[in-house]
Amino acid sequence: MNRSDFEILRGLDGKYIDDDIEFRASPETGPNLSFDKIVIYNRIGYKIFLNGTYSPRIKKITYNFVLKGLGPICRVDVNGTFHKDKGRTHKHEVINEGDPQRNLPEAIARPDLEGKTPREVWKIICKEAKIEHRGEFKEPT
């Protein structure tokens, strides 16, 4: 996948999610709450999955989109680890071919997302990526 493919996919109308999103405790993510394997349906037929993590204590939020067979294609981090010179709140995207296999090394700063709740961040992502979430979003506590 190159940048052009990513932009086409991001701009594609008609993407939707049927499932509820609920952050739960997991034996594998320590003090963090997470969800996994949310399917994003799309007209092209790509197998895209969403997973997310929320750390209640440090208020860190991650939404991660993965194209099966390729790797991550987009990831939003709020108050996460400091990425190069883009700060702790940033968005990773496919910029160069091969980025998914390298876990998206490039990012853009997103200070507009700082201080927002998981639900608020999710709404912004859905609007920007043209995703209709038909299920319920359960705000983590």
Add this chain to the structure above:
Amino acid sequence: MIDCNIIKNIQKSSVITACDSVDERLIRLQTVFMYPEGSYIDVFLGMDNSSTGGYYLTDMGQTFSYLADLHISVYKNPKNRNLAEQICNLLKVHEENGELFIHIREDFSDAGDAVFRLSQACIRIADFCYTEKISPFSYQKKSVKEFFVTGDLDGNQLLELMNIIWERLDKLTFEIANLRSEKDYIMKNNLLS
């Protein structure tokens, strides 16, 4: 209460580049070490809640979460689980429910060493991403070609080819289901009119 003044001695080593407070009992230390995609590893210094008191250093589960974003499981993959245990044993790092941590002495005499050990554990476990095949497509074509040209595969090669075919069938089934959903969506929303 704990604040960033407490780590002045550790900061002298230049391994810690920034410190900020999470709450009264936890501070976040940004290190010079990086996860594979270029983000700096954070370690957190906390005050222990137990009756013995003391301090601890932890990654707050961020390393296992890093792998989870790549759909790589440490717990569910026996190879990864075994490797993680070996790494933790060697570096004297504890792991519990996906969180890596080290107890620190109250005088902080071992804190600098602990930062190095915990960071090293984070790096080595995050490096599991290099051993996982994210994109199988590069070897699929070669294997299929070998089968049809030579007609001669050993047991392991045949098993690998069967797995590839099974995965493609799985993808095809999903695509058919998607097309059906697409058709239902169009019909339901009367998009053809």
